[in-house]
Amino acid sequence: MKRVILVMMCALCAFSFTYAQDAKEKKNNKKTVTFAIEGMHCADCVKKIEKNIAFEKGVTDLKCDLPTKKAEVTYRADKTTEDKIAAAFQKIGMEATAVKGESK
Ligand SMILES: [Cu+2]
Numbered sequence: 001m002k003r004v005i006l007v008m009m010c011a012l013c014a015f016s017f018t019y020a021q022d023a024k025e026k027k028n029n030k031k032t033v034t035f036a037i038e039g040m041h042c043a044d045c046v047k048k049i050e051k052n053i054a055f056e057k058g059v060t061d062l063k064c065d066l067p068t069k070k071a072e073v074t075y076r077a078d079k080t081t082e083d084k085i086a087a088a089f090q091k092i093g094m095e096a097t098a099v100k101g102e103s104k
Contacts, residue, residue: 029078030060031074032061032072032074033082034071034072034073034098034099035071035073035085035096035098035099036097036098036099037049037071037095038094039093039094039095040094042066050064052092053089053092056075056084058084059073060076061074086098
């Protein structure tokens with residue numbers, strides 16, 4: 001009988017550990033994706049991006065780099081997706097392509 005209890009305790013421990021891990025990931029599921037932006041030519045374009053994309057749902061951080069025509073977008077994966085952000089760029093007349101390998 002003791003052994004059964006021990007096994008059950010172990011199972012419970014493993015379960016709560018997995019659950020805690022899950023909750024932590026849900027809380028901390030920020031993703032950063034670098035987009036190559038076609039149509040970002042000048043400081044006004046950067047302003048336009050900052051005014052629009054920074055306020056997109058789920059976007060928590062945005063860094064534009066004009067010389068390389070790249071925008072680093074940090075977003076909450078439970079609120080939005082890479083595709084939705086790219087669509088938001090499209091809405092303001094820019095083509096955003098996620099740069100693979102630069103995602104964190
Ligand atoms: Cu411009």
